[in-house]
Amino acid sequence: MRHHLILRVITKLLVGPIMLFALYVQFHGDFSPGGGFQAGVIFAVAFILYGIVFGLHKVQHVFPPWLVHKMMALGALIYAGTGVVSLFLNHTYLDYSALAHHPEHGQHYGIFAVELGVGVTVSAVMVAIYYAFAARPPRLSDEEW
Amino acid sequence: MASGFTWDFIVGHLNYWMFIVLMMTGFYIVVARGNLVKKIAGLNIFQTSVFMLYISIGKVTGGTAPIFPADMNIDPETVYSNPVPHVLILTAIVVGVATTALGLALIVRIREEYDTIEEDVILEAERKIAAKENRAYGDAMGGRA
């Protein structure tokens, strides 16, 4: 990939906006279509694009596989943990009304936390899938294509 | 019911006919194709047909997207489509993605071990292993390994 100058420049320009867009979809999910799933995938796309253009080695330097694994678990934990918090606040599991004085605010916070968990897990899982396939030794080297 | 097979009935249920066609196409590919990747593709088509079935169920004639206006001024005349099937199928799509990813990951591992992704070649290789085991352990015990 040493020679594809245009690809490299465009990728570097795009990675930032893609992440920003992912965050927008994540946090605007309350008011418009969007949310953790979509945002997670978009966020992962930034890393995957970077990996495709600059090589797996480079992207794993930025986002190492062990961190990917931890993030997968962390997201799931945030999701399930949000539900457990409402258990301790005297409501049923996943009843977000418990999270604030006004039930409606509580539901806002609850959805926010859950979507955050979903976003973290989905982005990590997508990157993990990419790593799992890309890290396999290829049958054909790049020159043989 | 039998007398209800009018032109209107047939055209009016186009979604459901397509559901059946897609389902059978996918199912046929899963059963008939020997290539493991094609099997997974068939499985995907098979699952997609179910998504279509659910989305069709959610359609309400003349219904609009079930999102309340931001000012919460809800016109009681407005007909909304049923959002529940959409939500359900969102879950099923995620399950489908997970299944596909896992299936492809297994295929990668299978190719590394067997050096092929054609089912008949794999079966041949397994038959050889079984025959070897038969010679080693089966003959003495008067049975097949």
Next chain:
Amino acid sequence: MSAGSATATLTLAQHLPVLQVVVPLLAAPLCVLLGSRKLVWPLAFIASAITFLIATLLLMKVLDGSVISYHIGGWAPPLGIEYRIDAANAFVLFLVSGISTIVLLYAREYVAAIIPPASQLLFYACFLLCLTGLLGVAATGDAFNTFVFLEISSLSTYVLIAMGAGRDKRALTAAFDYLIMGTIGATFFVIGIGLLYMATGTLNMADLSDRISDMGDNRTVRAAFAFIVVGMGLKVAIYPLHLWLPNAYTHAPSVVTAFLAATATKVAIYVLMRFMFSVFQPGFVFETYTLEFVILPFAILAMFAASIVAVFQTNLKRMLAYSSIAQIGYMLLGISFITKTGLTAAIIHLFNHGITKGALFMAVGAYVLRTGNSFLDRLEGLGKAMPWTSAAFVIGGLSLIGVPGTAGFISKWVLITAAIEKGWWLVAVLIVASSLLAVIYIWKVIEVLYMREVPDGAHHQEVPGSMLVPIWILALSSIYFGFDTSLTMSAANTAADSLLSGF
């Protein structure tokens, strides 16, 4: 409607139905997050032990026939997701969490020896996720939720089976085949639920049951029934749909096989029973025909065909896998009687067979650990070298045959009673005849274990105590439940009642 405005103080006891599922769900990511191979086993074991404790408490609460309903997120059914515990699923929860706790006790040594160190964390995480899925399937009262948990448990099962690849690469193809079959089954199931939703507009099982019985027979409901039975049938491994099972059980690590054989198919049978008897009422004529003319013949076919195939196996694990298919036949036979006694027999056999097969597969795992594989001629003379494991295996084998004084006898006794009650003498004779086939294959193993000389140069030691204890817990309980049937019989009776009475 939302927002538990009406919630008075909720005690921890009221949260038990959901904690049951949430504890392993939380523990699974924690396993990965902790990242310590020393801590992961205690964490998994404690989580599983807590679920067992919860399941026991729940079972005690519902043994009198009462029902516990828990509303997830404070949304009342039929709109919200409801966890509904009655005697039937409390009994299944008790079995699943109990087996998983015992298997985890066994797993510590086994996993350390068999699974590569890098995968051990993920092994326990997958194991807990599988447990979550199975418990969720049993606990939920929502049809679609069943599908979601079913897929959670299935996906983690595929991974667990594929972890046998370090020993035998065929584990990969076995897992792949299971993935294809299992996904087709789950998709059929979800099509069936879609059709039910189309006909009734609800997903809550209790509500579904009401509306179906109000609506009577129609084509959509029939199609839904057919899809659900075939879909679940793939998961249960009803005789002609069993093809994934022998390879999956043979090539998976033995600890996984022990867990799956004792729980996964049992939970699927529970779902089948729940749908056949609670959601669709037995009055639904189409169902009566299906049970009598499809399930009954295939159940009897399974009892014989699978047992005969088992007789000719030289691989002990594969033999037991085929025997599992035959035993599933007995449970389906009990279901197909559509009587209370028949259903009681199915439920009690589900429990007793779970215990028995758990003990047997764990004993096989001990042999695999010492001899390298589970072929019969590797086991020659092991009765003397590994006396404790072999004795437990014999007890399990006797219970599998149904010798008086073991748990297997009780369930076959009830099953035969149910057949005679129905006036089907021939079926009762067939049950006894197929049990005799079990004598043949179990005797084959006992002969190899005890009546052959140890081959020269072979020197095997008994497995460590931490593996023997769980094997013996299950072996002894398969004797215990053969003598003291008060718990199993009353639970199965109440369970059959609550299944048959609908909701």
